[in-house]
Amino acid sequence: MLKVEDVHTYYGASHILQGISLAIEPGEVVAVIGRNGVGKTTLVRSIVGLTPARRGRILFKDIEITRMPAHRIAQLGVGLVPQGRRIFSSLSVREHLQVTARRRGTARWTLERMIALFPNLAERLSQTANRLSGGEQQMLAAGRALVGNPDLLLMDEPTEGLAPLMVRELGRLVATLKETGASILLVEQQLAFVLRHADRIYILSKGQIVHHCRPAELAEDRETKSRFLGV
Amino acid sequence: MTWVIHILNGIAFGMLLFLLAAGLSLIYGLMKILNLTHGSFYLVGGYIGLTVMQRTGSFVLALVVAVAAVALVGAAIERFFLRRFHLDELPQTLLTFGFLFIFADLSLWIWGGNPLMLNMPEIFQHSMPMGYYAYPVYRLFLIAIGLVVAGGLWWFQEHTRIGTMLRAGVDDAEIARALGINVSLLFTLIFAVGAGLAALAGVLAGPVLSLYPGADFEVLIFAFVVVIVGGLGSLRGALAGALLIGILDDFGKAFFPEFALFTVFVPMAVILVIRPTGLFGRR
Numbered sequence: 001m002l003k004v005e006d007v008h009t010y011y012g013a014s015h016i017l018q019g020i021s022l023a024i025e026p027g028e029v030v031a032v033i034g035r036n037g038v039g040k041t042t043l044v045r046s047i048v049g050l051t052p053a054r055r056g057r058i059l060f061k062d063i064e065i066t067r068m069p070a071h072r073i074a075q076l077g078v079g080l081v082p083q084g085r086r087i088f089s090s091l092s093v094r095e096h097l098q099v100t101a102r103r104r105g106t107a108r109w110t111l112e113r114m115i116a117l118f119p120n121l122a123e124r125l126s127q128t129a130n131r132l133s134g135g136e137q138q139m140l141a142a143g144r145a146l147v148g149n150p151d152l153l154l155m156d157e158p159t160e161g162l163a164p165l166m167v168r169e170l171g172r173l174v175a176t177l178k179e180t181g182a183s184i185l186l187v188e189q190q191l192a193f194v195l196r197h198a199d200r201i202y203i204l205s206k207g208q209i210v211h212h213c214r215p216a217e218l219a220e221d222r223e224t225k226s227r228f229l230g231v
Numbered sequence: 232m233t234w235v236i237h238i239l240n241g242i243a244f245g246m247l248l249f250l251l252a253a254g255l256s257l258i259y260g261l262m263k264i265l266n267l268t269h270g271s272f273y274l275v276g277g278y279i280g281l282t283v284m285q286r287t288g289s290f291v292l293a294l295v296v297a298v299a300a301v302a303l304v305g306a307a308i309e310r311f312f313l314r315r316f317h318l319d320e321l322p323q324t325l326l327t328f329g330f331l332f333i334f335a336d337l338s339l340w341i342w343g344g345n346p347l348m349l350n351m352p353e354i355f356q357h358s359m360p361m362g363y364y365a366y367p368v369y370r371l372f373l374i375a376i377g378l379v380v381a382g383g384l385w386w387f388q389e390h391t392r393i394g395t396m397l398r399a400g401v402d403d404a405e406i407a408r409a410l411g412i413n414v415s416l417l418f419t420l421i422f423a424v425g426a427g428l429a430a431l432a433g434v435l436a437g438p439v440l441s442l443y444p445g446a447d448f449e450v451l452i453f454a455f456v457v458v459i460v461g462g463l464g465s466l467r468g469a470l471a472g473a474l475l476i477g478i479l480d481d482f483g484k485a486f487f488p489e490f491a492l493f494t495v496f497v498p499m500a501v502i503l504v505i506r507p508t509g510l511f512g513r514r
Contacts, residue, residue: 048409049408049409050405050408050409069408069415070405070408070409071408071409071411071412071413071414071415073409074408074409074410074411075411079410080406080409080410082406082409086403086406088398088399088402088403088406088407089402090398090401090402091395091398091399091402095395095398095399098392098395099392099395099396099399099412100410100411100412102411144410145410148410148411
């Protein structure tokens with residue numbers, strides 16, 4: 001589904017990603033975890049084309065997307081739930097679920113299905129999205145990406161700033177997506193969430209992948225956890 | 232009754248300002264470009280309309296040709312020049328400043344330095360009785376056009392898919408791109424629409440304000456005041472600001488001619504002190 005090969009990404013002169021390689025197979029939920037400022041969001045930005053990699057290659061469904069314009073990458077089937085939600089403040093809930101909607105292949109996600117999945121949003125379809133609570137905004141950010149019917153969904157710190165109840169709700173969404181065979185790249189800081197939902201985990205530290213394992217292994221591995229995650 | 236006349240005059244001038252400010256404001260809102268060429272689009276549009284009118288005698292054709300030609304020029308400027316400096320404000324502003332001079336010199340070369348009046352189409356060459364006065368029909372026509380364009384733009388922004396994409400792009404261009412919206416195509420489209428609206432204002436102003444070297448700069452200043460008062464990036468703000476400045480300017484010129492500019496700039500300063508983002512501006 002996605003292959004990241006020896007990717008180097010810079011912000012101006014600072015070398016943020018220093019040779020990242022990872023892969024996601026169809027139907028997998030893969031997590032990238034790490035502390036603040038290790039390059040997690042930069043990795044997401046490199047994949048979606050907002051901060052293209054300077055060296056290395058990124059392949060999506062065997063098509064090279066390394067330096068493709070962001071909107072083309074999205075149209076190929078990469079969906080993004082950005083860090084901090086970044087809801088469009090002047091669009092209504094309904095418009096969020098329409099403006100990025102795309103029928104692709106066997107189009108599964110529609111406005112109607114999103115409403116069925118998030119009944120909270122159904123009552124607020126004509127409200128401006130910035131009136132929603134943080135949790136509802138997160139659901140809307142996920143819905144906005146899903147109606148584009150992506151083959152791969154990137155979620156950048158989706159649990160950030162959410163109340164425990166909303167984190168559970170989000171977990172249900174990830175589980176539902178997984179059942180439908182979606183491929184997901186989950187970038188997170190919250191270890192518990194990742195251990196519950198990911199099939200594989202990469203640990204990112206100072207712009208490099210320093211560890212790759214299964215959730216069960218990481219749960220037992222105290223040394224790795226304290227060294228790279230501070231828990 | 233004099234008051235009604237002045238208010239109507241102010242609204243008519245305000246509608247011309249709105250046509251300019253709407254484009255200026257949309258361009259800034261989406262692309263963060265302060266387009267100093269906007270006044271040139273107005274003047275060149277007016278001149279092109281004048282030439283078409285002289286050759287063919289058709290006001291409608293003058294409007295259509297001027298708007299289409301200037302919109303094309305705007306699209307080309309965006310696509311071939313501004314595009315290279317995306318989000319790089321200083322080079323972009325300088326570039327639009329450069330185009331201002333190029334268009335000013337080209338116009339001087341082609342249309343000369345004397346003020347030119349566009350002939351008013353015959354159907355508008357009469358006045359409507361209004362109490363003891365008679366009011367020129369052409370100004371009512373200006374008001375009507377302004378309202379139709381404002382309504383059309385509002386409908387486009389609120390009720391079409393491209394309009395929704397446009398608002399999403401204004402809110403967060405980066406995320407809009409990452410979700411598959413071709414924001415760079417929107418840039419070209421909006422620049423063309425903005426340029427076309429300025430040209431429309433130029434042709435419409437031709438029969439009342441006349442066209443002359445320097446008019447480009449004068450209307451640019453007015454359009455800036457309007458978007459500052461109304462709030463950058465907001466269509467509602469552009470309309471409210473344009474009407475307010477149009478009316479204030481008319482009253483100023485009528486009652487305190489020696490302080491005419493004060494009646495425009497003092498309210499602007501006051502509004503900026505109270506609401507630094509303008510009447511309908513965000514953040």
